[in-house]
Amino acid sequence: MRTTIPAQGVEKERLLARMDAFREQDADWRNGRTWSLVYYAGDEHHDLLRRAHAKFFAENALNPMAFKSLRRMEAEVVDMALGLLNAPPEGVGTMTSGGTESILMAVKAARDRARAKRPRLRSPEIVAPRTIHVAFEKAAHYFGLRIRYAEIGPDMRADVRAIEKLLNKNTVLVAASAPQYPHGVVDPIEAIGALAQKRGIPFHVDACVGGFLLPWVERLGRPLSPFDFRVPGVTSMSADAHKYGFAAKGASVVLYRDMSYLKHQFFVATEFPGGIYASPSFPGTRAGGPIAAAWASLMALGESGFLDHTRRALEATDRLVAGIEANPALEVVAKPDATLVAWTTREPALDVYTIADRLEDGGWSVDRQHKPKNIHCTVTSNHLPVIDDYLAAVSEAVDYVRSHPEVASRGNAAMYGMMAKIPFRGMVRSSVIKVMEQMYGPGGSPDIDPGQQDGLVGRLLGQHGAKVNQLLDRWDEWRRALTGKSD
Ligand SMILES: Cc1ncc(COP(=O)(O)O)c(C=O)c1O
Known part of the structure; x- marks a missing residue:
């Protein structure tokens, strides 16, 4: 049944209590049970972010002339990022709502x-x-480019x-990562540059x-070759304040070596009856809260705070x-250059996705990756x-999966x-589109039973899951034998 706006407004405390109830089944990020999605620097910092966000939640960065405060904070966040990433004095940039928008x-x-x-x-x-973030494919899809x-290499x-x-005469952009998400290694930026x-x-x-991570990793003395504007060929960079900048969600920067690149990001319409319209990035209305919280985060942590968080994150990664x-x-899967780890099993018979299920049963959120199959942290x-x-839960899950081979097909x-x-x-x-249709369709819910999907994969899974997986494994073995490629 469709939810409607209530005839009479609901009392505020009841509403807030209901929202708390909605959260009951959410992932437990505060206690380190999720390995992505939330970057948490402790209660005190969290509280500051909330207060900074709330101060500017009504303001709109669409018009920087009306809200000079937001323009000032955006410019200072961009400046801090340019400095951190060794941009030349002509370096410029804008804030965006996140990595994808950047x-x-x-x-x-x-x-x-x-x-x-x-x-x-x-x-x-x-x-x-191949390991570049999928946002580039999305950009190619939206803007009519081809991504090649x-x-x-074997080191990922x-x-x-x-x-x-x-590269050819049609190439308008080369991109690489520092680090790439799937396996946490930094691409050879100097050589590509x-x-x-x-x-x-x-x-x-x-x-x-x-x-907002590698500069501190480098300062802590870990070996890293230059990955930023120190490399002469680098013309633009993206860096998310809402990841290792520990800002509130909705904050990233896109930076350019100079204005000759940034000016092509701008959009201006001169004939709209609503007036001359100028916009630096994707949205029209731009939320003030994330800009204010990003500014507050960088200022509050300072170099010492970032170094401290990075030191502890590196210690956790090493362990x-x-x-x-x-x-x-x-x-x-690869020795990480910073704090992103992908791990897997050494034995094909020990299925890493079944281990993932067991970890989830124990309350851990798990990010599954493929090609090759692994778990991402x-x-x-x-x-820390x-x-x-x-590690104890992983070890228990390995033993459990080894002694219960039947769970792999479920x-x-x-x-x-x-x-x-x-x-x-x-x-x-x-099949994935079918799942999305279900999730976003009328009365859509996030509780979808994979075996009940409408799509072909769902049908195969529902009726013949174990058999199809065995067949696919066989196919995979033949393919590997024929091509010599492991994935
Ligand atoms: C390397 C890299 N680039 C881009 C993004 C996209 O960022 P967002 O999810 O903020 O849009 C991510 C997200 O994890 C990432 O890891």
Whole structure:
């Protein structure tokens, strides 16, 4: 049944109590049980963010002339990020609502810059390693570009020669990550920068995760080669304040080497009867709260606060990696450069998605990845107190899955396993769309039983889950034997 606006407003305390009830089944981020989605720097910081956000929750950064306070804080956040990432004095940028918007803007700016220089350009292309964040594919999809993926090396980093092979006269942007999300390694930014500069192509470094993290990792003395504007070929970067900047959600920056790049991000309409309209980024109305909270976060933590959080996050990461590697059944997919860890099983028969299900039964939120199948942990200072608990839960889950082989063909493990392995990716896509139709359809709910989906994958799973997964495993083995490729 459709929810309607109540005839009479509901009393405020009752409403707030209902919202608390809505939350009861949410992931427990405060106690370090989630490994992404929430970056939590403790209660005191959290309270400051709320107060800063609330101060400016009504204001609208759409008109910086009306709200000079917001323009000032945005400019200072951008400045702090430019300084942190070693931009030249001409460096510029804007705040956005998040990493995806920063990337969308960088792609749009690169496309429009290329078009301004070469009006006959018909089919603009982005070249990036396979591990680049999916926001680039989204940008290509929205803005009519083609994205060409370069294979990565065995260490999961971008392969510079593979990138070089894909460059052509249509390439308007090269992109790489510092670090990439799936395995937490930094791409060879210096080598890609040299290549991009030689070919005169703009180069975006996606430091959405790393922008407010790697500079501190470096200052703590961990070996990292330059990943920011120190590399001459880097023309733009994205860095999320709402990740390791510990700001409130809805805060990122997109930065450019100088105004000749940023100006192509802007949108101006001169004939709208509502007046001349100028907008720096995607939205019209721009929330003031996230800008204010980002400013407050950077100011309140200061260098000492960031160094302290980074030190603890690195210690937690080191202990997580050591604990995983100490289990003969497990391994990390790549040695992380910072605090993002992907781990998996060493034995194909020990299914990592079944281990994930067992961890979830124990109250841990799990991020499953594929190609190859693994579990992802974005580690923060908030995880340091729970690393031992997590490692104990992982070890218990490994033992449990080993002694209960029948659980592999059930529930989430079966569904994710099938989704990862089905060779016809169009089928997977249409099944996911079906799930979304259910979730966002009338009366949609997030409680979807994978075996009850309308789509073909759902039907296969519901009726023949175990058999189909076995067949897919066999297919995978043949494919590996034929191609020599592990995934
Ligand atoms: C490397 C990287 N880039 C971009 C993004 C997108 O950021 P957002 O989710 O804030 O849009 C993410 C998110 O995890 C990321 O890890």
